[in-house]
Amino acid sequence: MEFVRILKNELIKTIKKPRSFIGFGVVAFICLLLQAAFYNDGKEILSFVTGQLENSLTIEGQVLNGNLICFILLQTLIIQMPLLVALVTGDLVSGEIANGTMRFLLTRPASRSKILLAKWLAGVFYTLLLLAFLGVLALFVSRAIFGADDLIHINSEVLTVIQADDMNWRFVGAFGIAFLSLTVVATLAHFLSTVMDNSITPIVSTMAIIIIFTIIGMFDLPSFDILQPFLFTTHMISWKDMFEDPIPKADIINSCVILFAHIVLLLGASLYIFNKKDINS
Amino acid sequence: MPNAIEVKNITKKFGDFVAVNNLSFVVPEGQIFGFLGPNGSGKSTTLRMLLALITPTQGEIYYGDKELRSNRKEIMSQIGCIIEKPDFYTYLSAHDNLKLFARASDVSFTATDYKTVYELVGLKGRENDKVKTYSHGMKQRLGLAQALLHDPSIILLDEPNTGLDPKGIIELRELLIKLNKEQGKTILFSSHILSEVEELCDSLVVINEGKAVANGSVSDLLSNEDLLVDIEVENATECLQLLEGTEWKQYIKDSSGQTIRFNLAKEKISKLNQYLIENNIPLIASSYRKRLEDYFLRITQNKD
Amino acid sequence: MTKKIIIIFLFSLGVSQIGYAQEAESLITAVNKKFSLVSDYKAKVLMKFALPGIRINTLSGKVFYKRPNKFRIRAKGIFFVPKDNPIKDIPKLLANTKAYTSVITGYATVEGQRCAVVNVIPLDPNLELIIGKFWIRVKDPLIYLSEITTKENGTIRTQNFYGNYNKYALPDKILIQIEMKKFKVPKLLAMDVKKKSKSKSVSKKSTGEIYMLMSDYKINTKLPNSVFTEK
Numbered sequence: 001m002e003f004v005r006i007l008k009n010e011l012i013k014t015i016k017k018p019r020s021f022i023g024f025g026v027v028a029f030i031c032l033l034l035q036a037a038f039y040n041d042g043k044e045i046l047s048f049v050t051g052q053l054e055n056s057l058t059i060e061g062q063v064l065n066g067n068l069i070c071f072i073l074l075q076t077l078i079i080q081m082p083l084l085v086a087l088v089t090g091d092l093v094s095g096e097i098a099n100g101t102m103r104f105l106l107t108r109p110a111s112r113s114k115i116l117l118a119k120w121l122a123g124v125f126y127t128l129l130l131l132a133f134l135g136v137l138a139l140f141v142s143r144a145i146f147g148a149d150d151l152i153h154i155n156s157e158v159l160t161v162i163q164a165d166d167m168n169w170r171f172v173g174a175f176g177i178a179f180l181s182l183t184v185v186a187t188l189a190h191f192l193s194t195v196m197d198n199s200i201t202p203i204v205s206t207m208a209i210i211i212i213f214t215i216i217g218m219f220d221l222p223s224f225d226i227l228q229p230f231l232f233t234t235h236m237i238s239w240k241d242m243f244e245d246p247i248p249k250a251d252i253i254n255s256c257v258i259l260f261a262h263i264v265l266l267l268g269a270s271l272y273i274f275n276k277k278d279i280n281s
Numbered sequence: 282m283p284n285a286i287e288v289k290n291i292t293k294k295f296g297d298f299v300a301v302n303n304l305s306f307v308v309p310e311g312q313i314f315g316f317l318g319p320n321g322s323g324k325s326t327t328l329r330m331l332l333a334l335i336t337p338t339q340g341e342i343y344y345g346d347k348e349l350r351s352n353r354k355e356i357m358s359q360i361g362c363i364i365e366k367p368d369f370y371t372y373l374s375a376h377d378n379l380k381l382f383a384r385a386s387d388v389s390f391t392a393t394d395y396k397t398v399y400e401l402v403g404l405k406g407r408e409n410d411k412v413k414t415y416s417h418g419m420k421q422r423l424g425l426a427q428a429l430l431h432d433p434s435i436i437l438l439d440e441p442n443t444g445l446d447p448k449g450i451i452e453l454r455e456l457l458i459k460l461n462k463e464q465g466k467t468i469l470f471s472s473h474i475l476s477e478v479e480e481l482c483d484s485l486v487v488i489n490e491g492k493a494v495a496n497g498s499v500s501d502l503l504s505n506e507d508l509l510v511d512i513e514v515e516n517a518t519e520c521l522q523l524l525e526g527t528e529w530k531q532y533i534k535d536s537s538g539q540t541i542r543f544n545l546a547k548e549k550i551s552k553l554n555q556y557l558i559e560n561n562i563p564l565i566a567s568s569y570r571k572r573l574e575d576y577f578l579r580i581t582q583n584k585d
Numbered sequence: 586m587t588k589k590i591i592i593i594f595l596f597s598l599g600v601s602q603i604g605y606a607q608e609a610e611s612l613i614t615a616v617n618k619k620f621s622l623v624s625d626y627k628a629k630v631l632m633k634f635a636l637p638g639i640r641i642n643t644l645s646g647k648v649f650y651k652r653p654n655k656f657r658i659r660a661k662g663i664f665f666v667p668k669d670n671p672i673k674d675i676p677k678l679l680a681n682t683k684a685y686t687s688v689i690t691g692y693a694t695v696e697g698q699r700c701a702v703v704n705v706i707p708l709d710p711n712l713e714l715i716i717g718k719f720w721i722r723v724k725d726p727l728i729y730l731s732e733i734t735t736k737e738n739g740t741i742r743t744q745n746f747y748g749n750y751n752k753y754a755l756p757d758k759i760l761i762q763i764e765m766k767k768f769k770v771p772k773l774l775a776m777d778v779k780k781k782s783k784s785k786s787v788s789k790k791s792t793g794e795i796y797m798l799m800s801d802y803k804i805n806t807k808l809p810n811s812v813f814t815e816k
Contacts, residue, residue: 052766053765054668055668055737055738055765055766056667056763056764056765056766056793057665057668058665058666058667058668059663059664059665060660060663060664060665060666061662061663061664062663063663149662149663150662150663152663157638158639159638159640160639160640161639161641161642161662161664163642163644163662164661164662245642
C-alpha cells in the first residue's frame with residue numbers, strides 16, 4: 001500500500017508537470033504535419049519507391065492508405081520519440097534534486113528504492129501514454145483520413161504486401177515492441193538522472209548515446225559487428241519485424257530479451273547508485 | 282531522561298575535505314535543542330546526516346534506542362523537518378503539495394484537518410494558489426506545514442525564521458513553545474537569530490569546523506559568562522575619573538564618546554548604576570548585549 | 586540439271602512461304618472469330634504471384650473485360666498486374682489485321698497440342714510493339730502461348746490453359762511471365778539497420794510470374810462502363 005501511495009504521487013507529478021505536455025504537442029504536430037503532406041503529395045512521395053516497379057507492373061489498390069501512413073509515422077520512433085521520452089524521464093530524479101524537492105521526499109518513511117521504482121514506473125507510464133497517443137493519431141486518424149487497405153512493407157531486400165485483415169494484430173505487436181524499446185530509453189534517461197544533478201545533462205546524454213549507437217549499428221564494419229547485436233538501438237526497430245512475412249519470431253524474441261536485459265541492468269544500476277547517493281542540494 | 286537523538290562520533294568526508302569531524306552530542310527528549318554554528322561549520326551536513334540524506338563516513342546516529350540506518354522507516358515516520366529553504370513543486374498548488382506529502386507520510390487528512398493546518402501556519406485563503414506565486418515567507422510557512430503534517434514527535438528545523446516578518450517570527454516562537462510544552466515534542470532548532478535560540482532552547486551544541494566546541498544546557502553554558510554592559514553618561518571623562526581606583530575599574534572594557542563598556546555579571550549592573558547615581562553621575566541609558574551572541578562569537582573565533 | 590533443281594527448290598520455298606503466310610492468316614482469322622463472340626465478360630479470378638523481391642499472398646477477385654480494350658481486375662487489397670496486359674492487348678492487336686504481317690515460323694507442341702508458331706510483325710516501325718509470337722493450335726485454333734515484345738517493357742510471355750470456354754477462347758488458367766528488375770531499396774532508406782546483406786551478387790534482371798485461375802465466366806452480359814471506372 002505504501003508503494004501504491006508513492007506511485008500515485010509520482011504519477012500525479014509526472015502528468016501535471018508542464019514539460020510533460022510538450023511530448024503530446026510535438027507528437028500531434030508531427031503526425032498532423034505528415035498526414036497533411038501525404039494527403040497533398042503522397043503519390044509523388046511513394047513513387048520514389050514504387051517507381052522501380054512501374055516499368056513492368058501496375059500497382060492496383062489503394063497504396064496510400066491509413067495503414068501505410070501509420071507505418072511511416074512509426075518510423076519516427078527512432079528520432080523524436082526517444083527525445084520526448086527522455087525529456088520527462090531524464091528529469092525525474094535529477095530535476096527534483098536540483099529543485100530541492102528531493103530532500104523533502106527522502107525525509108518521508110518510504111525507502112529510497114521504493115521512491116526510485118515509483119519514479120521509474122511513472123516514467124514508463126508516461127512513455128505508454130505518449131506511445132498510445134501516437135498510436136491513436138497515427139493509426140486511427142490516418143485510417144479515418146486515408147482509409148484502410150493492404151500495407152506495402154519495404155525492407156532492403158523484399159517488398160511485402162500485407163493484407164488489411166492482418167494489420168490490427170501486427171500493429172498491436174509492433175506497438176508492444178516499440179513500447180519495450182522506448183522503455184529502454186526511459187530507463188536509460190532515468191539511470192543518467194540518478195547519476196547527474198541537473199535535468200539537462202541526462203536528456204542530452206541519452207540522445208547522444210542513442211545517436212552514437214545508431215551510427216555504430218548502421219555500418220557494416222568488422223569492428224562493429226561484435227557490438228551491434230548487443231546495442232539496444234539495433235533492436236529498437238524490431239517492431240518492423242511484425243510486418244515481415246513470415247514473422248521472424250526468433251529474432252523478435254531475441255530483441256525483446258536484449259531490450260529487457262537493458263532495462264533490468266539500467267534499473268539495477270540506478271537503484272544501487274541512488275541508495276548510495278548523498279543528497280547535498 | 283532518555284535521549285531523543287544521540288549522535289556518536291560521526292565523521293563525513295567529501296574526498297579529502299572533512300566536513301564533520303568526530304562529532305558527538307545528545308538531544309534530550311522533550312527539549313528544544315539549539316544547533317548553532319557559523320556558515321561552513323558542517324551544520325547542514327550534520328542535519329542531512331540526521332535525516333539520512335547523507336551517509337556518515339564513520340559513526341552512528343540513534344533516535345531513542347534505534348540506530349538510524351537500520352530503522353530508517355520507523356524513525357522517519359516520527360520526524361518532521363525543514364532543511365535549508367523549503368522547496369516545493371511550483372507547478373502545483375500549496376494544497377496539492379501538502380496532499381503529496383501527506384500521502385507520502387501515510388497521513389489521511391480531512392478537509393477540516395487541512396484547514397486547521399493552513400490556519401496554524403497563516404496560509405488560510407492561499408492554499409489553492411500555485412506555489413510559484415508564493416513569497417519566500419509563505420514558502421517558509423508551507424514548509425512548516427509539511428513538517429507538522431504527520432504529527433511527528435521530533436522536529437528538525439533549519440533556520441525556520443528565514444523570510445518571516447516580525448509577526449511571523451513571534452507566531453513561530455509561540456508555536457514551537459506550544460508544540461514543546463503542550464505536546465511534548467522534541468525540537469532541534471538551528472538559527473542565526475541567537476536571541477531566539479537563547480530564549481527558546483533548553484540546551485544547545487555549537488559546532489565549528491566540523492567539531493563540537495560547546496555542548497550542554499543553555500543556562501550551564503552561559504552561567505559563568507559576563508555581560509557586555511554599555512553605560513551612557515552625560516560626562517564620560519568625569520565618570521572614568523570617578524571609577525579610577527575603585528573595584529569597578531577592573532570591569533571597564535573600553536569607552537567611546539559618552540558610552541563606557543563594562544564586562545559585568547548581570548547581578549552587578551544594578552549595583553554599578555546605584556554607585557554612579559550616588560556619586561552624582563547622571564545616567565542617560567544602560568543596556569547589555571545578548572550573552573549568547575558574545576559566547577558564540579568567542580568560542581567560534583577561538584577567543585577566550 | 587542442277588540449275589533446274591535449285592530453281593524448283595527456290596520456287597517451292599517461295600510457294601511454301603506464301604502458303605505459310607496464308608495459313609498464318611487463316612489461323613489468326615479463326616482466333617479472331619472466337620474473340621468476336623465475346624463482347625464482354627466477367628469472371629472470378631484467383632491470383633498467385635511469384636515476383637522477384639515481392640511477397641504477396643494469393644488473393645481472389647473479379648475480372649471484367651469489354652471489347653475493344655476495357656479491362657479491370659477488382660480485388661480486395663493491393664496487387665500487381667503487368668503494365669502491358671496481354672489479356673486485353675492480344676485481342677485488340679490481332680483484330681487489326683491490316684496493321685501487321687504474320688507468318689508461321691515453325692511448329693511446336695504445347696500442352697500436348699500441335700501448334701503453329703506465328704510471328705506477328707507490325708507494319709509501322711514506330712509502334713511500341715516490336716514483335717508478337719503466338720503458338721496457335723492448328724486444329725480448332727486457340728492461342729496456347731504468346732510472347733509479346735515491346736520496346737519499353739521487354740517480353741511478356743503468356744500461357745493459356747483451356748477448359749470449358751474454348752469456344753470463346755477464354756482460358757481457365759493464365760500464366761503471365763514478365764521480365765522485371767529485382768526490387769531493391771538501400772538499407773538506409775528502408776531503415777534496415779539490423780539486416781545483414783545476405784546475397785553478395787544478385788542478378789538485376791529476372792522473371793516474375795502471375796498465375797490467374799479463372800472461373801464462373803459470365804459472357805456478354807452487357808457490362809456497364811462504370812464497372813471499369815468506379816472505385
